[in-house]
Amino acid sequence: MDLKSTKASPVLTDPSPMNNSRLGLHSSLLPYSQSGPSFSTSILSIPRRKPGKLDDVRSNGWLDAMKSSSPPHKKILKDFTNVELSSDDGEIAYRSWMIKYPSALNSFQQIMDRARNRKIVMFLDYDGTLSPIVDDPDRAFMSADMRSAVKNVAKYFPTAIISGRNRDKVLELVGLTELYYAGSHGMDIMFPAGETPSGGHLNCIKSTDAQGKEVNLFQPASEFLPMINEVFINLVEITKGIRGAKVENHKFCVSVHYRNVDENVWSVVAQYVHDTLKDYPRLRLTHGRKVLEVRPMIDWDKGKAVEFLLKSLGFSNINDVLPIYIGDDRTDEDAFKVLRKGNRGYGILVSSVPKESNAFFSLGDTSEVKEFLESLVRMKLLDAKIPERSRGPSAYNTDLSYIN
Numbered sequence: 001m002d003l004k005s006t007k008a009s010p011v012l013t014d015p016s017p018m019n020n021s022r023l024g025l026h027s028s029l030l031p032y033s034q035s036g037p038s039f040s041t042s043i044l045s046i047p048r049r050k051p052g053k054l055d056d057v058r059s060n061g062w063l064d065a066m067k068s069s070s071p072p073h074k075k076i077l078k079d080f081t082n083v084e085l086s087s088d089d090g091e092i093a094y095r096s097w098m099i100k101y102p103s104a105l106n107s108f109q110q111i112m113d114r115a116r117n118r119k120i121v122m123f124l125d126y127d128g129t130l131s132p133i134v135d136d137p138d139r140a141f142m143s144a145d146m147r148s149a150v151k152n153v154a155k156y157f158p159t160a161i162i163s164g165r166n167r168d169k170v171l172e173l174v175g176l177t178e179l180y181y182a183g184s185h186g187m188d189i190m191f192p193a194g195e196t197p198s199g200g201h202l203n204c205i206k207s208t209d210a211q212g213k214e215v216n217l218f219q220p221a222s223e224f225l226p227m228i229n230e231v232f233i234n235l236v237e238i239t240k241g242i243r244g245a246k247v248e249n250h251k252f253c254v255s256v257h258y259r260n261v262d263e264n265v266w267s268v269v270a271q272y273v274h275d276t277l278k279d280y281p282r283l284r285l286t287h288g289r290k291v292l293e294v295r296p297m298i299d300w301d302k303g304k305a306v307e308f309l310l311k312s313l314g315f316s317n318i319n320d321v322l323p324i325y326i327g328d329d330r331t332d333e334d335a336f337k338v339l340r341k342g343n344r345g346y347g348i349l350v351s352s353v354p355k356e357s358n359a360f361f362s363l364g365d366t367s368e369v370k371e372f373l374e375s376l377v378r379m380k381l382l383d384a385k386i387p388e389r390s391r392g393p394s395a396y397n398t399d400l401s402y403i404n
């Protein structure tokens, strides 16, 4: 297979604003320009390959997007309101944001009313949702309490983790075999054998899980595997002189982290990724939290993965099912959109600062996520105890702490 071929695959589309036609805007990349940002040799050793013109990543918006990824709270408030805010103003801006995206904890009753006579299906993102954001992606562990909250939720509600990470890695981090897992932003889905979605998807293969159980794997970007490996190797090589840069191979996508890179050098990281992508017109870039993500240019994302799983698991009837997706990142917005469309379910954004979103509700941080999951379980147990006839709208407002 010609890895760099532009020949279209049936699944290829160009859904991203950050695609390679944008990248092509400045195709005549010049050798490294001295007018780029200055950096000390203590944080950046001489790279093997010189980056193209650093203006590329400025003019195509990459740098702005990088700066606005997980910025300080004050900057987010300024961007959200368009004015410089004092901390009191910030509090007001946050409160008005909360009116638009009410707390899922405070709106629990409303969510439960909607869930009456419907099966809740839970979708959970990993980083920033189940585990707090930390500097080292290899140390993004979830707490034991969170693990037990997820385990309990999965006892009563079908539960899937949809992560940008490699599927095996996220399974290792979560450590619960009773869940469904989708890695690589939904491009690597494992689901039970026998449950194939109607419509007979291609790219669905039989496999076995870690316990030797038969499962189905859906990998719509499987043809990109060699290309992704090649790009991973190139990106590791090209960024190895940049202190703090880290490249992860997630099988069907590659992450380039700049969280621990000196901000003056971000443009160099961006330019290296930009230069690399010029050789791969069938790959595109998306932005996460202080991470650049290189992925196949296919019409597939976390939203499509949610739809696929609902269908595969037999939960596509909108009248019987209430899907809830909790996530914190831009890539989760695709899933929020799918649930918002046709009022199908609820997206819940995890954020402690105002952010525009397609979610319906918000939760402030991972501890509120845990609280929400625990409330779902308590509600389920209470439901089993209260006879149908005595259930009123306020049934779930009672103190549920006696249920263990």
Ligand SMILES: O=P(O)(O)OC[C@H]1O[C@H](O[C@H]2O[C@H](CO)[C@@H](O)[C@H](O)[C@H]2O)[C@H](O)[C@@H](O)[C@@H]1O
Pocket: 125, 126, 127, 128, 132, 133, 134, 135, 136, 137, 138, 140, 162, 163, 164, 165, 248, 250, 255, 257, 259, 288, 289, 290, 291, 293, 329, 331
């Ligand atoms: O879809 P997710 O499960 O949320 O994965 C998205 C990315 O998460 C990881 O990076 C993020 O979390 C790290 C640990 O807290 C943090 O250091 C990093 O800055 C964040 O971007 C993961 O390492 C990425 O590969 C995922 O794409």
